[in-house]
Amino acid sequence: MSTQGTVEVQAASRWFGDVVAVNTITMALGPGVTGLLGPNGAGKTTLLHLLSGFLPPSRGEVRIGGMPVWRNPEVYRTLGLVTEREAVHGFLTGWEFVLSAARLHQLPRPELAARWAIDLVELSDAEHRRMGTYSKGMRQRARVAAALVHNPRVLLLDEPFNGMDPRQRIQMMRVLHEIGAEGRTVLFSSHILEEVEQLSGTVQVMVAGRLAASGDYRTIRRLMTNRPHVFAIRSSDDRGLATALVALPSVRGVDLDAAGLQVRVGDYGSFTRALPAVARNTGIQLRQLLPSDESLESVFSYLVAS
């Protein structure tokens, strides 16, 4: 895991007195966009502080691009950071703020870099206004531009969509998508599941300081064999299909209503292999088959509840 652009956390813990905020977390992030999810107090922000070099782990190790992050300013050549606190120097204009970031990074052509970053977050119209007059969403975009100005391999964002209106959110999601698609590593925390679902299939879920699950949330859902999978099915003969399906060993229950069938399944693989055969043997035409609890919200609620 020494590739540049890779985030590596090795058995990292962080406690504050008696409170364990992050508990023995091990994770490795590669290129692409990853969502960091968890209920309030789960330890997301503490983990991001550990990753950004602004908090030493009480135990364990955190590396970015193969370099330790704590007491190592060189890591910021690789790393861009948007913290949760939205404080900015209110007396600077947006342009001055982003340009100062470019200069502090000692970029060879800071004006060009600042122009690129400001255009990327669509802040050009307000760039010469003092940031003290900005809305929350504008300040957030200025901070994202400052974090991106040196084109970092790794971008960490704590609640990046806070204060943005829907149009700004969509635009920021597009920017993060593009950055991830370019092979950069983007980790963002959010408590809004729809945002994570739209932006990233890959999640790291934290619950009570621990990493509860990691990976593509649909895959995570399929691995939760202790919870039945729910499928919404519509067919040419819902009643007949329900009768045939209850006989399958993988089916735990079937509900029939006006909208069709709700089938609870114990074994995802067996059911999806058996269903076409059942339809063919009974002569029933399948019109719709939807896994109805494979949303991130379902996965998240199952993880938190467990």
Place this chain on the structure above:
Amino acid sequence: MNPTIARITARGLVGRRRFLLLLPLPLVLLVLATLMRSFDSALEPAVTTVLIAFGIAVVVPFTALVIGTGVLGPEIDDGTLLHILAKPLPRREIILTKFAVACGLCLPVCVVSLFAAGWIIDSVRLGAGFAVGAAVAAMAYCTLFGALSLLIRRPVLLGLAYILVWEGLLGNLVTGTGVLSIQQYAVTIAGWVSGSGVVDGRVSLPVSLIMAGVFTIGATLLAIDRLRSFSIAGSTG
């Protein structure tokens, strides 16, 4: 010295309301010096009450307290310091720049006002003596109070305690405290440079020079070390 950090720090400092608190102190000093001169007061009480008791003991430390804590403290409190810290810059460069800005703003205020007051009261030489004493003290105070911003959450309170309790109260009651009193170093250096017999410090000149250096350099090194280990206050979010 990093010009970008210097510009942001200076603009942040000058733009804050509490910076306005600095204006009256040098003006009051000059008014007092002028009154002493116009009333034809004797030299010794004029030097003791105006230049030492007000100039060195009030104007210099309070100016340095406002400026020294102002270059780091507010940025730590509101989180804007991260804009500078999340950059590949040696922490030494950040601290040296911020302390240079603090000294660059504090020195003119202290040096010019003490020089003018000394000149009004007696002579250019007396003014020069107090200007040098004020310069040495201003640098030591600025770095000390700047370093306090990285050590504790309420640097202004501890700075006030140092000025009022340690130097002001204990300094008059317990002679040994003078060894750790920047105010006493300034008086000794002012007396030596001005050659005036009425300016008599309680600490010897070598001790004053060495200890002023220890305060200035020690506080700077301490601040650099603390900034290397700067961490965001505990959060469980």
